[in-house]
Amino acid sequence: MIWLIVLPLVWASLAFILGPGRGKWLAIGGLALQTVLAFDLATKIGAGGTAVGHLVGGWGAPLGIDLAADGLSAAMLLLTQCIALPLAVYASAYYKRDDAAGSYFWPLAGFLIAGLNALFLSADLFNIYVTLELLGLAAVGLVAAGGGAQQVAAALRYLFATLVGSALYLLGVALIYGAYGTVSISVLTPLVTSEAPRLVWIAGGLMLIGLMLKTALWPFHFWLPPAHGGAPAPVSALLSALVVKASFYLILRLWIGPFAPLIAAAEWLAWLPAALGTLAIFWGSWQAIRAERLKMLIAYSTVAQLGYLFLIFPLLAGAGAIQAGVMQVFAHGLAKAAIFAAAGVLIKATGQDTIAGLAGAVNRVPLTLFTFGLAGMTLMGLPPSSGFLAKWQIIEAALAQGHWPLAVIVLAGGLLAAVYVFRVLRQAFLLAPRNEEATAVSPLLEWPAFVLAAASILLGLRGVELMQLVGIVA
Amino acid sequence: MTANEWLPLAVLASSLLPGLVIFALPEGWIALRTALNLFGAIAKLALVAVLLAGVSAGEEYGVRFAVLPGLDLAFKADALGLLFVSLSAVLWLFTTLYAIGYLEGAPHRSRFFGFFSLCVTATIGIAMAANLFTFFIFYELLTLSTFPLVVHRGTDKAMRGGTIYLAYTLIGGTALLTGIVWLHHLLGHTEFAHAGIAAALGPEYAGQLQIIFLLLIAGVGVKAAIVPLHGWLPQAMVAPAPVSALLHAVAVVKAGAFGIVRIVYEVYGIEFAQSLEVLLPLAVFAAVTIVWGSFRALFQDDLKKRLAFSTVSQVSYIVLGVALFGPLGTIGGLVHLVHQGIMKITLFFCAGNYAETLGIHKVSEMNGAGRRMPLTTLAFSIGALGMMGAPLTAGAISKAWLSDGAAAAGMDWAIWVLWTSSLLNAAYFLPILWRAWFRSAPAAWPEERIAARGRRETAWLLLLPPLVTAAMTLAAAMLAESPGSPLEWAKLIAEREYRQGVTLP
Numbered sequence: 001m002i003w004l005i006v007l008p009l010v011w012a013s014l015a016f017i018l019g020p021g022r023g024k025w026l027a028i029g030g031l032a033l034q035t036v037l038a039f040d041l042a043t044k045i046g047a048g049g050t051a052v053g054h055l056v057g058g059w060g061a062p063l064g065i066d067l068a069a070d071g072l073s074a075a076m077l078l079l080t081q082c083i084a085l086p087l088a089v090y091a092s093a094y095y096k097r098d099d100a101a102g103s104y105f106w107p108l109a110g111f112l113i114a115g116l117n118a119l120f121l122s123a124d125l126f127n128i129y130v131t132l133e134l135l136g137l138a139a140v141g142l143v144a145a146g147g148g149a150q151q152v153a154a155a156l157r158y159l160f161a162t163l164v165g166s167a168l169y170l171l172g173v174a175l176i177y178g179a180y181g182t183v184s185i186s187v188l189t190p191l192v193t194s195e196a197p198r199l200v201w202i203a204g205g206l207m208l209i210g211l212m213l214k215t216a217l218w219p220f221h222f223w224l225p226p227a228h229g230g231a232p233a234p235v236s237a238l239l240s241a242l243v244v245k246a247s248f249y250l251i252l253r254l255w256i257g258p259f260a261p262l263i264a265a266a267e268w269l270a271w272l273p274a275a276l277g278t279l280a281i282f283w284g285s286w287q288a289i290r291a292e293r294l295k296m297l298i299a300y301s302t303v304a305q306l307g308y309l310f311l312i313f314p315l316l317a318g319a320g321a322i323q324a325g326v327m328q329v330f331a332h333g334l335a336k337a338a339i340f341a342a343a344g345v346l347i348k349a350t351g352q353d354t355i356a357g358l359a360g361a362v363n364r365v366p367l368t369l370f371t372f373g374l375a376g377m378t379l380m381g382l383p384p385s386s387g388f389l390a391k392w393q394i395i396e397a398a399l400a401q402g403h404w405p406l407a408v409i410v411l412a413g414g415l416l417a418a419v420y421v422f423r424v425l426r427q428a429f430l431l432a433p434r435n436e437e438a439t440a441v442s443p444l445l446e447w448p449a450f451v452l453a454a455a456s457i458l459l460g461l462r463g464v465e466l467m468q469l470v471g472i473v474a
Numbered sequence: 475m476t477a478n479e480w481l482p483l484a485v486l487a488s489s490l491l492p493g494l495v496i497f498a499l500p501e502g503w504i505a506l507r508t509a510l511n512l513f514g515a516i517a518k519l520a521l522v523a524v525l526l527a528g529v530s531a532g533e534e535y536g537v538r539f540a541v542l543p544g545l546d547l548a549f550k551a552d553a554l555g556l557l558f559v560s561l562s563a564v565l566w567l568f569t570t571l572y573a574i575g576y577l578e579g580a581p582h583r584s585r586f587f588g589f590f591s592l593c594v595t596a597t598i599g600i601a602m603a604a605n606l607f608t609f610f611i612f613y614e615l616l617t618l619s620t621f622p623l624v625v626h627r628g629t630d631k632a633m634r635g636g637t638i639y640l641a642y643t644l645i646g647g648t649a650l651l652t653g654i655v656w657l658h659h660l661l662g663h664t665e666f667a668h669a670g671i672a673a674a675l676g677p678e679y680a681g682q683l684q685i686i687f688l689l690l691i692a693g694v695g696v697k698a699a700i701v702p703l704h705g706w707l708p709q710a711m712v713a714p715a716p717v718s719a720l721l722h723a724v725a726v727v728k729a730g731a732f733g734i735v736r737i738v739y740e741v742y743g744i745e746f747a748q749s750l751e752v753l754l755p756l757a758v759f760a761a762v763t764i765v766w767g768s769f770r771a772l773f774q775d776d777l778k779k780r781l782a783f784s785t786v787s788q789v790s791y792i793v794l795g796v797a798l799f800g801p802l803g804t805i806g807g808l809v810h811l812v813h814q815g816i817m818k819i820t821l822f823f824c825a826g827n828y829a830e831t832l833g834i835h836k837v838s839e840m841n842g843a844g845r846r847m848p849l850t851t852l853a854f855s856i857g858a859l860g861m862m863g864a865p866l867t868a869g870a871i872s873k874a875w876l877s878d879g880a881a882a883a884g885m886d887w888a889i890w891v892l893w894t895s896s897l898l899n900a901a902y903f904l905p906i907l908w909r910a911w912f913r914s915a916p917a918a919w920p921e922e923r924i925a926a927r928g929r930r931e932t933a934w935l936l937l938l939p940p941l942v943t944a945a946m947t948l949a950a951a952m953l954a955e956s957p958g959s960p961l962e963w964a965k966l967i968a969e970r971e972y973r974q975g976v977t978l979p
Contacts, residue, residue, distance in 0.1 A: 360628075362585075363581075363582065366497075366585065370497070373618075377618065382614045382617075382618065382647075383610060383611035383614050383615065384611045384615065388611075389541065389542060392542075392545075392655065393542070395655045396655055396658065396659060399655065399656065399659040400659060407652075407655070411648050411651065411652060414648065415644060415645065415648055418640070418644050422637070422640060425621075426625070426633055426636070426637065429622065429625045429628055429633070429636075430628055430630075430633065431627075431628040431629060460541075461539075461541060461547065462539070462540075462541060463541055463542050464540045464541065464542060464543060467542055467543060468543070
């Protein structure tokens with residue numbers, strides 16, 4: 001379990017020592033190994049039916065660092081490695097040997113993955129803060145690496161958001177420590193009750209707002225489109241598919257863990273994230289429908305798709321809501337990684353980032369357009385795809401608990417997604433002016449994107465194992 | 475896995491796998507692509523023949539996989555499903571042959587045939603779905619795989635048609651999904667069963683079930699082009715002729731009509747649907763569609779548009795048959811599912827031939843076409859006469875059973891609807907035949923691309939499919955009483971769908 005954190009740190013450091021632009025084979029090898037480890041962990045937890053723990057260096061809490069993994073974290077780890085591996089192959093072909101934008105991609109990506117894995121495995125609130133900072137700084141570095149003035153501006157905005165988010169979170173952790181004298185989640189969980197002092201409520205609120213800022217939930221989404229839309233394609237893919245999911249995972253983890261008694265005491269609280277999520281779906285989709293640049297369209301689609309994740313909070317009282325949320329995390333993660341990667345190919349092939357410039361792209365890079373279509377199916381929630389299963393589960397849970405407005409929102413959101421996805425596909429099918437020279441595109445760019453998109457579809461045909469795994473919550 | 479489990483999957487795979495391979499083929503590999511297409515189509519026919527023999531002997535074929543806990547992807551090849559599967563498999567073979575001839579030398583054929591195969595796979599999936607969840611998966615897959623075919627030419631006009639098609643079908647799909655999840659929530663499953671599953675709910679659910687029925691029928695009604703949900707169909711005419719043929723005879727509109735059959739008979743159950751009082755409104759909508767479609771067809775000068783409005787009208791014959799409470803109407807509706815398919819595909823093949831050979835796109839340009847292209851025009855005439863319900867054609871059989879069904883159900887007004895439609899059909903088809911056979915040809919055709927050589931009026935691959943389907947139109951009528959005909963098969967289905975054993979004349 002610890003190797004999932006150590007391995008990326010090792011290959012990231014080696015890549016840094018090797019110098020700018022090097023270390024891609026180390027990274028791909030390391031990620032392949034991590035993928036095997038994550039699979040192994042998931043099967044172990046799935047077969048055993050219980051969570052597993054690990055004491056780093058043999059020291060337990062409160063002195064040492066505890067690591068813990070249940071079905072939920074194992075699923076997130078699996079998703080992280082499964083997305084990062086194809087993207088690493090993609091990035092190895094994306095950056096030219098002496099491309100300045102790619103100088104520090106491999107070390108930063110390594111630290112990013114290490115931060116993600118550590119976050120999913122951490123069992124105490126302070127360690128989580130450390131992983132959040134590692135994650136945030138690596139992500140900002142990756143965005144800034146693009147080098148242009150716009151990218152740097154976007155990176156600074158992102159830096160501001162992520163630092164404020166972490167600071168709010170840390171403040172909450174400090175208040176919790178002051179109230180209970182511990183930051184271990186397992187120790188904390190039985191201590192917090194519905195009669196907790198007001199300070200604990202404030203702490204919970206601060207942490208929630210900090211994490212929502214990091215997840216870019218509407219109205220905290222302002223930093224996301226420029227950062228995700230402006231970064232190089234492999235970076236956009238990593239950020240949109242994985243990084244924003246980490247803070248969502250934390251919200252969910254705390255919501256059903258230590259803070260559950262507080263929420264049970266004030267049930268209306270659950271409608272706050274759901275209301276913001278609804279606004280995110282409509283606002284994000286609307287902006288995506290109006291966008292003129294391809295990557296901005298995809299970035300706003302992320303804003304919208306994150307909204308679905310927050311619809312599950314009022315449903316957590318009943319069965320199936322966590323499963324629905326995780327399915328949406330998987331669906332959006334795989335599809336968005338694929339679609340940003342495909343966008344990178346389209347931009348290379350057509351030489352421009354506008355949607356109007358895509359005319360006739362279907363004849364030049366058919367596989368990439370097919371990838372875009374498959375990933376688009378997942379985003380629209382059309383069957384067969386994991387996005388469809390996610391929507392099905394949300395709607396079913398909503399109907400089972402009598403919250404039918406949530407079902408209507410999900411269905412309407414799917415139609416809006418269809419509008420922006422087909423805006424792109426439609427343009428690509430138009431007859432192209434024939435005079436342009438077609439730029440050849442490496443198959444190492446096209447195929448990893450296709451693999452990710454295909455995975456998002458195939459998961460829609462068999463989600464049983466994943467749902468069983470997620471059912472094992474510590 | 476036993477043979478009874480993998481056979482339905484093999485029928486799906488026989489078009490899915492060739493389709494996926496074809497996507498990857500370079501444009502120039504014509505021989506391999508053609509071989510794959512034909513191999514898939516013939517393999518599918520052979521597999522379907524095995525299934526048909528098995529089902530008439532009482533075998534049961536089915537397989538299911540869990541997608542989520544409590545949610546199965548399930549297939550079954552029952553008598554009703556096989557009716558649609560056989561129609562699709564037979565017409566797919568001929569449409570493929572036709573498309574090979576039609577697209578000779580055209581660009582992007584790998585993409586075309588890839589989506590073409592996906593489209594048939596989706597149709598087969600719809601036919602063999604064993605629950606509404608599986609049905610919906612393939613229903614939406616059909617929407618997605620036909621979009622690239624509709625916009626294949628990439629012109630602005632094609633894009634407009636494609637966008638309208640998507641807008642209608644995706645909104646329809648959303649209504650359908652709403653109904654399915656709602657039903658799944660109430661029942662805990664959505665398995666198709668003889669005599670339906672909805673009756674298991676108590677009478678206090680009647681109101682909800684009526685709303686769900688509306689959602690489900692509106693969802694599939696978009697594809698079945700029931701008025702007022704038919705607006706996309708005439709717009710989708712921008713597609714190449716083989717696609718129009720497939721859309722109108724096999725895939726899209728039939729998928730909608732077939733969905734109505736499944737929902738009425740195997741989700742609600744015909745008797746329960748009657749007790750919910752939802753059949754009469756359905757019959758009224760079907761009747762309005764029949765008359766309105768025929769009426770609009772009168773005023774279309776564009777040949778394919780006239781045929782499109784004719785489809786709007788004819789598909790609702792099936793819906794009307796389903797909505798007539800009684801086995802006679804059921805048989806009429808089901809048999810028309812097949813008959814309309816073979817007749818309409820003949821007409822679209824012929825329309826494509828006129829356009830490809832002589833550049834004729836409009837009815838007003840048809841003067842003398844019969845002398846230049848006698849065989850095509852002969853096939854066209856048989857198809858058109860069939861649509862009018864002329865004796866000795868498949869259309870006559872459908873109309874006879876539908877009229878008997880209406881009389882038996884005590885809905886005499888439906889007979890008047892059928893007769894009105896027949897008159898209107900004659901009013902818009904006979905002038906075409908008159909022009910083609912009896913008016914003299916113009917000095918020059920609009921755009922003659924394929925020159926006549928002796929008795930070969932156009933390319934063989936374009937000529938053969940309409941002649942075969944026209945022959946089938948006649949055969950379906952003349953051999954209606956012999957075993958294995960569409961009519962006998964429809965009778966078999968009707969016997970199994972009505973709970974009390976029915977006595978058939």
